[in-house]
Amino acid sequence: MDSVRDTLWINTRIATCDAHQPEPYGAVHGHALWLRGTHIHALLPQEQAVREFAGRGEVIDAQGCWLTPGFIDCHTHLVYGGNRAAEWAQRLQGVPYTQIAMAGGGILSTVRATRALDEDELALASLARLKALMAEGVTTVEIKSGYGLTLHDEIKQLRAAHKLATSLPVELASTLLSAHALPPEFSDDSDGYIRHICDVILPAVAREHLAEAVDVFCESVGFSPAQTRRVFEAATAHGLRVKGHVEQLSNLGGAQLVAEFSGLSADHIEYLDDAGVAALAKAGTVAVLLPGAYYFLGETQKPPVAKLRAAGVAMAVATDLNPGTSPFASIRLAMNQACVLFGLTPEEALLGVTRHAAQALGRATSHGRLAAGCVADLLLWDIEHPAEIMYALGTNPLSRRLFRGTEG
Structure with missing residues (x-):
């Protein structure tokens, strides 16, 4: 049986869009996003995530960019x-x-x-x-x-x-x-x-x-x-x-x-x-x-x-x-x-x-948030603030697009 692919996103600012996160945009800082296959496995403090993830798969350095849901x-x-x-x-x-x-x-x-x-x-x-x-x-x-x-x-x-x-x-x-x-x-x-x-x-x-x-x-x-x-x-x-x-x-x-x-x-x-x-x-x-x-x-x-x-x-x-x-x-x-x-x-x-x-669309439990159990649809943005996504049109700050954990 093929093993499920794990990836860990580090050094990123995360706009979870999750109502359980009290900051604007559901933002969390100093955290890492752990993907397992087509879904989000966990959102953890980065030091803890790196320790628990060791040897499990690929670690991706987002270099300070923002992650949002797809x-x-x-x-x-x-x-x-x-x-x-x-x-x-x-x-x-x-x-x-x-x-x-x-x-x-x-x-x-x-x-x-x-x-x-x-x-x-x-x-x-x-x-x-x-x-x-x-x-x-x-x-x-x-x-x-x-x-x-x-x-x-x-x-x-x-x-x-x-x-x-x-x-x-x-x-x-x-x-x-x-x-x-x-x-x-x-x-x-x-x-x-x-x-x-x-x-x-x-x-x-x-x-x-x-x-x-x-x-x-x-x-x-x-x-x-x-x-x-x-x-x-x-x-x-x-x-x-x-x-x-x-x-x-x-x-x-x-x-x-x-x-x-x-x-x-x-x-x-x-x-x-x-x-x-x-x-x-x-x-x-x-x-x-x-x-x-x-x-x-x-x-x-x-x-x-x-x-x-x-x-x-x-x-x-x-x-x-x-x-x-x-x-x-x-x-x-x-x-x-x-x-x-x-x-x-x-x-x-x-x-x-x-x-x-x-x-x-009747997908509230599985889509539209970066939270454990949700689908691994996410976007990496080369921006300093989430408002930039909609602020200036004509250029596209989208750096990477993942659908079900796979880039494309």
């Missing part, structure tokens, strides 16, 4: 075909979105481009985006469907996401988002499409274990709270967790609905009200902030960060990577935007892509 991008639409740069240019010149959509643009243009590709072509078209996230330290990524909107094409999207993840050192959290937009086949029958999701698409995806959660765009331009409830009920019946695109453009009470179903996360939430904040706090549902879309769309309504903070609601930060409203394959940009646009502290932004992002 980053988790907990909300992306990474797998899609085509792009909408021409549409963006039209919007910049004042062409209304409704006019663009009537001319064949908008989300349905991405649906057409996605449907036109087979599974391998779709994976290849999305590869550079995933590699860009990984280059900035992402080790776990959530990828949604929602640009197929038929049984065949939704499954194709999810399979393409799995194909990408199995070919690279990254973990996938896959989400079914068939209730993203109304497909042309159901243009006058939104209730009929919801029935199709609940009776056909969702059961098929569950049988093939292609998704671990189900999402709905609950909005006036998406699907109603009543329709969202039906999808959530079907998801729960098939053993899948729920999350929601909610309160982005208006307040329909979607966050309270997510909380009612013990949902993993309520995402966007710019129009979240006090009742919604209280519901998330009571349910332990994570608030996922998506500043890329807020920036790209030129929005002015900000999520109620101060109220979320006061209520103790965990706040995650994600890229919302998608072709229409947040075409940014940069987790560090999302962190920077969360600080500058939404008022998060750098510590909150780092927790937003580690511990709280792990919670938003």
Whole structure:
């Protein structure tokens, strides 16, 4: 039997992002991190660690650099075909979105481009985006469907996401988002499409274990709270967790609905009200902030960060990577935007892509922290302070990226 590989990281400053560590960033100094195989074995005072580790494996001198957990991008639409740069240019010149959509643009243009590709072509078209996230330290990524909107094409999207993840050192959290937009086949029958999701698409995806959660765009331009409830009920019946695109453009009470179903996360939430904040706090549902879309769309309504903070609601930060409203394959940009646009502290932004992002994907016990028993996904940064990770963009201070204890 092959022995498990042990490594010990010494002379490092460690931002554990662990709530059990009282210092900002969960920082510990004078400690060493002991990895055993794919997981963290121990975090110990360095002298003790070196003594106990002697002769067990490789000792790595971090030379004073910072270690953080691997980053988790907990909300992306990474797998899609085509792009909408021409549409963006039209919007910049004042062409209304409704006019663009009537001319064949908008989300349905991405649906057409996605449907036109087979599974391998779709994976290849999305590869550079995933590699860009990984280059900035992402080790776990959530990828949604929602640009197929038929049984065949939704499954194709999810399979393409799995194909990408199995070919690279990254973990996938896959989400079914068939209730993203109304497909042309159901243009006058939104209730009929919801029935199709609940009776056909969702059961098929569950049988093939292609998704671990189900999402709905609950909005006036998406699907109603009543329709969202039906999808959530079907998801729960098939053993899948729920999350929601909610309160982005208006307040329909979607966050309270997510909380009612013990949902993993309520995402966007710019129009979240006090009742919604209280519901998330009571349910332990994570608030996922998506500043890329807020920036790209030129929005002015900000999520109620101060109220979320006061209520103790965990706040995650994600890229919302998608072709229409947040075409940014940069987790560090999302962190920077969360600080500058939404008022998060750098510590909150780092927790937003580690511990709280792990919670938003149902991985709170195993991911997003540097603590014994957690996966050995970690990043080595050539910086003097953790705030530097999101402070200056254009250069990348990431020195080494480990996935399950192996560099890559």
